[in-house]
Amino acid sequence: MSDIVKIKKGVDIPLIGHAKKERIEERVVAEYAVKPTDFIGVVPKMLVAEGDVVKAGTPLFYDKNNESARFTAPVSGTVKAIVRGAKRAIQAVVVASDGKYESLPFEKNDAEHLDRQQIIDAMVNSGLWTMMRQRPFGTIANVADTPKAIFVSCFDSSPLAADYDFALHGREVFFTNGIALLAKLSGGKLHLGFRKGQKLAQCKFPQNVEVHYFEGPHPAGNVGTQIAAIDPINKGEVVWVTTPEVVSNLGRLFTTGEYRPERCIAFAGPKAAHPRYYHTISGVLVSDMCEEQEIDAATTRLISGNVLSGTKISTDGYLGAFDSQLCAIPEGDYYDFMGWLAPGFKKFSLQRTFFSGFLAFIGHRDNDSVDAGRDTLYNMDTNYHGSPRPLVLTGNFEKVFPFKIYPLQLIKAAIIGDIDLMENLGIYEVEPEDFALCEFMDPSKTEIQTIIRHALETIRKEAM
Numbered sequence: 001m002s003d004i005v006k007i008k009k010g011v012d013i014p015l016i017g018h019a020k021k022e023r024i025e026e027r028v029v030a031e032y033a034v035k036p037t038d039f040i041g042v043v044p045k046m047l048v049a050e051g052d053v054v055k056a057g058t059p060l061f062y063d064k065n066n067e068s069a070r071f072t073a074p075v076s077g078t079v080k081a082i083v084r085g086a087k088r089a090i091q092a093v094v095v096a097s098d099g100k101y102e103s104l105p106f107e108k109n110d111a112e113h114l115d116r117q118q119i120i121d122a123m124v125n126s127g128l129w130t131m132m133r134q135r136p137f138g139t140i141a142n143v144a145d146t147p148k149a150i151f152v153s154c155f156d157s158s159p160l161a162a163d164y165d166f167a168l169h170g171r172e173v174f175f176t177n178g179i180a181l182l183a184k185l186s187g188g189k190l191h192l193g194f195r196k197g198q199k200l201a202q203c204k205f206p207q208n209v210e211v212h213y214f215e216g217p218h219p220a221g222n223v224g225t226q227i228a229a230i231d232p233i234n235k236g237e238v239v240w241v242t243t244p245e246v247v248s249n250l251g252r253l254f255t256t257g258e259y260r261p262e263r264c265i266a267f268a269g270p271k272a273a274h275p276r277y278y279h280t281i282s283g284v285l286v287s288d289m290c291e292e293q294e295i296d297a298a299t300t301r302l303i304s305g306n307v308l309s310g311t312k313i314s315t316d317g318y319l320g321a322f323d324s325q326l327c328a329i330p331e332g333d334y335y336d337f338m339g340w341l342a343p344g345f346k347k348f349s350l351q352r353t354f355f356s357g358f359l360a361f362i363g364h365r366d367n368d369s370v371d372a373g374r375d376t377l378y379n380m381d382t383n384y385h386g387s388p389r390p391l392v393l394t395g396n397f398e399k400v401f402p403f404k405i406y407p408l409q410l411i412k413a414a415i416i417g418d419i420d421l422m423e424n425l426g427i428y429e430v431e432p433e434d435f436a437l438c439e440f441m442d443p444s445k446t447e448i449q450t451i452i453r454h455a456l457e458t459i460r461k462e463a464m
Contacts, residue, residue, distance in 0.1 A: 004196075005229045007216030009402040011437060013159040015307065016377040017328075019266035019275045021166045027265075027278040028099065031285040032074045033083075033092040033318035034060055039130065040139045041460065042069065044090045052079045057104035057126050057259035060093045068143045072127030074261050074281050076102040092318065101281075103258040110254065111180035111206075119181050123250065126259040131246040131321070135227065135239045136428040137460045146187035147240040149231055152179075153193045154200055154244050155214075157221030158306035160268035162324045164244045165199045167264035167277065171248045176203045178251030183208050185240070193226040200244070219402065224434045228403045233429050245324060263324060267293055269307070270379045271300045271328035283318050286326060290315040295328055301382050303327040308436035309449060332383025388445040391415075400437040403429060407438055411448055414455035419462065422455060431456075 036044045044061040048054065054073040063069035073079075073095050080096040106126055111119075120143055123129040132141040141147070154164055168175055183190045183206045190209045194201040201211060212230060214220045223241045233239055249261050261282040268275045273294040286302070295302060295315055303310040304320040307327050311320055319326065397407040405426040413421040432449035439448040 002211040002213060004213045004215060005226075007214060007220040007225060007229070007402050009398070010157075010217035010219055010400050011441075012157070012217045013308070013380075013440070014377045015159045015270070015329075016379050017269040017272055017275050018160055019162070019268045019272075019277050021163060021277070024167070024169075024264060024277040024279045027280040027284065027289060029097070029280070029285045029288050031080065031094055031096055031318075032281055032283040033094045033285070034071050034074065034283055035092045035318065035321065036061070036071070036090055037092075038321035039063075039069075040137065040457075041065065042140070044071070046082065046090070046093075048079050048093070050079050050082055053077075054079060054095060055102045055104050056261075057106065059127070060095075061090070063140070066140060066142070068124045069130050069140045070124055070127055071130055072259065074283050076100050094318075101260065103260065106253055106257050106259060108254060108257040110177065111184060114181070114184070114254075116184050119184055119254075122253065126253055128246070128250055128253060128259070128261075131242055131249075133241050133322075135224075135233055135241060135431065137456050138431050139460070141240045142238075145238050147185075147238045149188045149227075150182060150186040150190045150240045150242075151193070151223050151227050151230075152182070152190070152242055152244060152247060153221055153223040153226055155193065155195045155198065155221050156306075156324070157218035158308055158325075159218070160266065160325065160327055161221070161306060162264065162266035162277070167266075167324065168200065168244060168248055171252075171262075172200065172203060174248040174251035174255060175200065175244065176205070176251065177255055178247035178249070179203070179209060180206050181250055181254060182242070182247060189231075191226070191230055193221070193223070216402075219400075219434065219437060222433060224429070224431055225402055228429055232404075235423060235428055237428075243322065243324070263319065265289075265319065265324055265326055267326045267328070269303075269326075269328040270381075271295060271330055280319075282321060285316070285318055286313070287316045289326065290328075293328060299331055300328050301331050303329070308440055309433040330379070330381035332381035384445050386443070386445055389443075391442075391444045391446050394443065396441055396443075397438045400441060401435075403434065405429065407435065411435070411438075411446075411451060414451050417455070417458060419459055422459065427455060427459065 036042045043064040045064045046061045047059045055076040058073045059070050061071050075097040077096045077098040081094040083092040085091045130140050134141040192211050194213055196213050219225045263280055263282050265278045297315045302313055304313045305323040306325055401407040410425040413425055432452045435448045435452055
């Protein structure tokens, strides 16, 4: 079964610096890291010490609150460092690679000969289970739960996003096998979201897999948008989500019997000298790639993930666990002469504050999308173009927020911490990334994603 879902509310951010789809460069580096901070609510309990020899799939630590959440070494080598922060909280476990990529042996089998529990056990033992996220709250999925559905968004609509058709080229068999395995974990349907024309959509899928095609601007590729359009989450319900690359790695695990958490990264952005794709392993040290891209740490902000909801890292940092992008954009540490009084012919404008916004609007008034008519790419930076101020009612959030939710009212309820009101307004349907566009266009400069995350954590801890 397949249908077409049209997302009318949203906007595509026209940022320059897309990774060129010419070839995928193999990138082998000396270090990889597993970071507990990439995961919501994880309190690590160490299983190794510095200097221990490990293979890919060797347990490094587990979550004290969820022993099925086992975090394993992404490569073979030696535990180089256990990095601690304030109050000795573990920030990262760094593994120095021996270059051999030896894996612990895991059982090879296909989906037809495996039951649900066997698949879960193998995912837990290999460390792949930690990549299954649960909504609401965005935590690692609970093995004791049976979700009403599983969702995989097979395209990314965020700025400068990786193209999964290109990134997974040559791994289509692993992807198909992974889908067949994942389909056995759901208590209902496995929903796959595609753009029309995607090659991955031509794969053969099991009967309980539903294929949906999405049209429209960002956030059409966000899994939260797809869930809201197909099967919204109500209080007491659980949905699991993951990414196409995790699905491919799951297929590889059972096809080859090896744990290999591959990543194909789109290194992109205005400050990237040679935007391109890199094939590597999860948690990779990014310094070599930054050197090749001629990144100047003093004038560049490096983001693991997309520019709307990613995490700032240093040029000697490590790729985030769920990320398939590295974005390099200019730091906006300067003042604009005349500010918004200038005509702004070359400035991106959603609200037609600058003249460029009027040019994009002319002739496209019949289109519901904020992005109507835009075909110019912009060299944007991190400048706020203003300072934080009180949150005001503008009606702009509703133009880019495709949920059947009142976004401003939910944000206000989150600020005051009113749990009952948040539940009535649909807090269980959303994650911080769903508000990224609202934050981007907010004239009040409010850190909306942080507010939503704090609200979700408050509710989660109340329910524990």
